[in-house]
Amino acid sequence: MNKKLIRRRRLKNALFQGVLISIIVFSIIMLLLLLYQVFKVGFSHLSLSFITSMPSRFADRAGIASALAGSIWTISLTILFAIPLGVGTALYLEEYANKQSWWTKILELNISNLAGVPAIVYGMLGLAVFVRFLNFQRSILSGALTLALLILPVIIVSSQEALKSVPSTLKEGSYALGVSKWQTITGVILPFSIPGILTGSILAVSRAMGEAAPLIMIGAAGYIGFMPKSPLDSFTVLPIQIFNWTSRPQAEFQDIAAAGIIVLLVLLLSMNAIAIVLRNKYQNRMD
Amino acid sequence: MKIIYNNVDFYYGNNHALKSVNLNIEENKITALIGPSGCGKSTFIRTLNRMYEHIPKTKITGEILLDNENILTDAYDLAELRKKVGMVFQKPNPFPKSIYDNVIYGPKKHGLKNKDALDSLVEKSLRKSALWNEVKDKLNKSALELSGGQQQRLCIARCLAVEPEVLLMDEPTSALDPQSTLKIEELFQTLKESYSLVIVTHSMQQAARVSDQTAFFLNGEIIETGTTDDIFTNPKDQRTNDYITGRFS
Amino acid sequence: MKKKIKKREFIIEKSLILFAGISIITTxxxxxxxxxxxxxxxxxxxxxxxxTGKTWAPTLVPKSFGVLPLLVGTLMIALFSSIISLPLGLGSAIYLSEYAKKRTRKIIKPILELLAGIPSIVYGFFALTFITPLIRQILPQTQIFNVASASIAVGIMTLPMVASLIEDAMMAVPNSVRNGAYALGSTKMEVALKIIIPSTSSSIASAFVLAISRAIGETMIVAIAAGQSPVLTFNPLESIQTMTGFMVNMSLGEISQGTLEYKTVFAVGTMLFFMTLIMNLVAKGILYRNRERY
Structure with a gap:
């Protein structure tokens, strides 16, 4: 009787494990299917001329040059704004702020709430503040500022985690030598935490690179027939170009949308790969 | 007297951690602070270089005279104080940098840039901490590759590089093996010729072996001070006697 | 020298406070x-x-501004996507924290992170060109743009977030808690269901709420795959318009400030902002009230 019961419990456990494994397998299959679908549709349309050509009414002549340039412009500026701001805020919260004070608590609550605000709402903010109020128009600058605000909370929180991992004994060692706070930050704290900060920042930036909604809200164009030359030029980015092509009824445009997705994914994956390499290096050192 | 404590009281929030402490610390002597854990001896040395300022909600009253100047006033520059009063911690805490960069970290941050001066400072400090012969060929190797005892001597060298007058040691050998401990204890004897040492230790044998003066702490108070010989052979207070004979810990 | 350092320290601290203030200004x-x-x-x-209006036609004549069709469309996406993301996210978390060996975890976690890192525009493409045709093969009456396809894509996209939030909480349960049960001869399933899930229930609830909030704010997938027809329907095989879908659709055309169209986008955006804000605060509240203590 008892043996039978144990057998039944073991059987149940095995079944449960089977269910869990199939859930994991489902996720993996979905990822593979998604990649397969994109490559099946898009790979044959990928060519050098696709990358160097402007968009066109004719799918077979259309390319992503202006969108790729727009993405690179926008993301470079986003990095320029978001990383110093994010790391600076994290430094303030971890190294300067009094953790008990109401001001710090409000700051932290505010940041975690901002992290949950939908991307499209940042687009409305960008539209009202950067495009209209500051009159930056529908420019790369407006787009980059909008994306910078969008990823700021992510960079802050991940940088805070990285800063928290710095052993307090190292900081004390520096302070005990009469070294000032900022000198301790640049001499000990940042060198120790930079891999972690970079990992988090790269992941945040790659998120910004894949965003379309906030940039559509600020009025980034769906069609740009020239290469942007300054931050005040109007622009489009890869995700918007892909959206534009995907939402056309003709199948040819969906094919080149897939080719555009491949380019976007290659960019994102290489950024992620860098982040993973950095993190592994970091973890090994921590062990 | 190098250092004089006049009625120093110290609080972590509501916790009264040091109670009207009076103590004289002599120049070029080793002063050992002993007492059960939580008695205030680690807090005590953290008042000497004002390390407590990095902990929120602390309060200190009274005066601490270093060369007859009160270090607790705002006018006393913190960087100057910590250059004069170096500190070595319980667990070796070398920076994850090269041996060379560890030693020059302090002087460089204080503005010394001349390469030759830095080079000779590295050699001088490492010689004083009895580490030079072991590391002179691998100054650019990471400090983390050194053994625990070597790391601790590197931390001492790092302190010496900013040319202090007083060295605070917070249980400097408690994380080390007996061999390394012995080496560091020998080092103390040479160091005291040029520096005043204040050593917190939980080992009474160590206090008896290395120190000239001893102060016994209990519950935030100094129960008894005197020469080490007196304290260990002829304690005046019953509680001191109980502690050194191991009746409580 | 001393003065210079002190002055620099002062300026740096004040600038960092200013940096931190940006996030408050953003809000x-x-x-x-x-x-x-x-x-x-x-x-x-x-x-x-x-x-309370049941007709959404802000650009037609006669104009009508009843937001219910958009709201119902949005909630349907949230509901149907949670059918995928919640149970599968929970299951993945249990597998990763209770069953998987260290090596397996090392392979599966990056895959989930990859899944989370794929832009929503790509999921939108996948939904339209792969999931929708698949659904239409099984249920031919399905419209080209439909709730089901978009929901599946949103569900797959939010699954990794649910999994990772819950897994973090489960990994934080100390092994002593598990070992007690194993010592009594419990199976892994019994430990997972009777000990791990109950002791992380608030994290699980909070992750669920966050996933729903994410689905409500999700934009590109629904703009591509769920359609742009603001019809009040409860049929997942039909085309609808979500709040975010409307906002994107309006912005694709030129809308000038001061017009009613412009204000309409902001009214819908405000509603979206409040719905997600409340859910995020609820998620935080659940965690805060029942902090798991060991």
């Missing part, structure tokens, strides 16, 4: 801009018409 700016335009909107359209 205030969001609230001010959203409220301002929304206030203007309600000057023209009575709030009750907006909240």
């Amino acid at each position: 205030l700016a969001i609230i001010v801009t959203l409220f301002g335009e929304t206030f203007q909107f309600f000057k023209e359209i009575p709030i009750m018409d907006f909240l």
Whole structure:
């Protein structure tokens, strides 16, 4: 009787494990299917001329040059704004702020709430503040500022985690030598935490690179027939170009949308790969 | 007297951690602070270089005279104080940098840039901490590759590089093996010729072996001070006697 | 030298406070801009018409501003996507924290992170060109743009977030808690269901709420795959329009400031902002109230 019961419990456990494994397998299959679908549709349309050509009414002549340039412009500026701001805020919260004070608590609550605000709402903010109020128009600058605000909370929180991992004994060692706070930050704290900060920042930036909604809200164009030359030029980015092509009824445009997705994914994956390499290096050192 | 404590009281929030402490610390002597854990001896040395300022909600009253100047006033520059009063911690805490960069970290941050001066400072400090012969060929190797005892001597060298007058040691050998401990204890004897040492230790044998003066702490108070010989052979207070004979810990 | 350092320290600290202030300014700016335009909107359209009206036709004649079709569309996406993301996310978390060996975890976690890192525009493409045709093969009456396809894609996209939030909480349960049960001869399943899930229930609930909030704010997938027809329907095989879908659709055309269209976008955006804000606060509240202590 008892043996039978144990057998039944073991059987149940095995079944449960089977269910869990199939859930994991489902996720993996979905990822593979998604990649397969994109490559099946898009790979044959990928060519050098696709990358160097402007968009066109004719799918077979259309390319992503202006969108790729727009993405690179926008993301470079986003990095320029978001990383110093994010790391600076994290430094303030971890190294300067009094953790008990109401001001710090409000700051932290505010940041975690901002992290949950939908991307499209940042687009409305960008539209009202950067495009209209500051009159930056529908420019790369407006787009980059909008994306910078969008990823700021992510960079802050991940940088805070990285800063928290710095052993307090190292900081004390520096302070005990009469070294000032900022000198301790640049001499000990940042060198120790930079891999972690970079990992988090790269992941945040790659998120910004894949965003379309906030940039559509600020009025980034769906069609740009020239290469942007300054931050005040109007622009489009890869995700918007892909959206534009995907939402056309003709199948040819969906094919080149897939080719555009491949380019976007290659960019994102290489950024992620860098982040993973950095993190592994970091973890090994921590062990 | 190098250092004089006049009625120093110290609080972590509501916790009264040091109670009207009076103590004289002599120049070029080793002063050992002993007492059960939580008695205030680690807090005590953290008042000497004002390390407590990095902990929120602390309060200190009274005066601490270093060369007859009160270090607790705002006018006393913190960087100057910590250059004069170096500190070595319980667990070796070398920076994850090269041996060379560890030693020059302090002087460089204080503005010394001349390469030759830095080079000779590295050699001088490492010689004083009895580490030079072991590391002179691998100054650019990471400090983390050194053994625990070597790391601790590197931390001492790092302190010496900013040319202090007083060295605070917070249980400097408690994380080390007996061999390394012995080496560091020998080092103390040479160091005291040029520096005043204040050593917190939980080992009474160590206090008896290395120190000239001893102060016994209990519950935030100094129960008894005197020469080490007196304290260990002829304690005046019953509680001191109980502690050194191991009746409580 | 001393003075210079002190001055520099002072300036740096003040600048860092300023940096930190940007996030507060961002929040205030969001609230001010959203409220301002929304206030203007309600000057023209009575709030009750907006909240209870069943017809959404802001650009047609006669105009109509009943937001219910958009709201129902949004909630359907949230509901159907959670059918995928919640159970599968929970299951993945249990597998990773209770069953998987260290090596397996090392392979599976990056895959989940990859899944989370794929832009929503790509999921939108996948939904439209792969999931929709698949559904239409099984259920031919399905419209090209439909709730089901978009929901599946949103569900797959939010699954990794649910999994990772819950897994973090489960990994934080100390092994001593598990070992007690194993010592009594419990199977892994019994430990997972009777000990791990109950002791992480608030994290699980909070992750669920966050996933739903994410689905409500998700934009590109629904703009591509769920359609742009604001019809009040509960049929997942039909085309609808979500709040975010409407906002994107309006922005694709030129809308000038001051027009009713512009204000309408902000009114819908304000509603979206509040729905997600409340859910995020609820998620945080659940965690805060029942902090798991060991």
